[in-house]
Amino acid sequence: MHAQNAVEPVRGVPYGRSVMIKAGGPRTVGVPSPEARLRFGAELQELGGGPRRRLLMVDDEPAFELIFYCGSCPLLFRRLETANEKLHLEDMQERLxxxxxxxxxxxxxxxxxxxxxxxxxxxLLLDVEPRRVIPGKEGDYFSGEQVTAWGIDQFWGLPQYPHTPYYRTFETVVDADAHLYEFVVPMVPPTWNERRRVEEYVALMERGTVPTAVAISTLNSSIACELQRCIA
Structure with a gap:
């Protein structure tokens, strides 16, 4: 999810819906960080410098570059060349x-x-209706709403490019200057999905059965503002 504050309200297009079915209580799960297959980390500059990139790591390999917690950085999730693991749990397939x-x-x-x-x-247990988006095409947040709020990337002269299709599921106006966007980002491109398994899901849904997907979620908040106002 991404919460965005803009100089002017951003005109958004509603995407599907997101309905809360049930929320569990906060609970502690997981393994020691070095043993976790999926974790968040930072890539450091050479010679002991500060962080260069914030990363989502899978099996100790950088999978996605993510937005820094700077408060005024535009949203970023960018698939990297080493993102090639699905984190598939075979014994959970039928249960889901x-x-x-x-x-x-x-x-x-x-x-x-x-x-x-x-x-x-x-x-959280949610009921969502995802809509697939191709970067640079209709409905793409990075070449649409983000350009409206932040403009294009100053170095490249282009909108941010996430290097992956992704899904939009929900968005809403928070107040006159803030907007909430929800995105679902697959670990690998949909073209990597097993065709047989996709056909099984289609058959299930045609019979009225809705499969379950598992996701780890984070919330980022960013303020889009003029440079002099950010510095002040």
């Missing part, structure tokens, strides 16, 4: 073939929590 009544049904939290660094997490 239908809807859940509770976030912890079928041991989902315990199983996927073992992939994460130890910490406190809030389990």
């Amino acid at each position: 073939g239908g809807p859940l009544d509770d976030p912890d049904d079928n041991g989902v939290i315990e199983a996927f929590g073992a992939l994460l660094p130890e910490g406190e997490y809030l389990p």
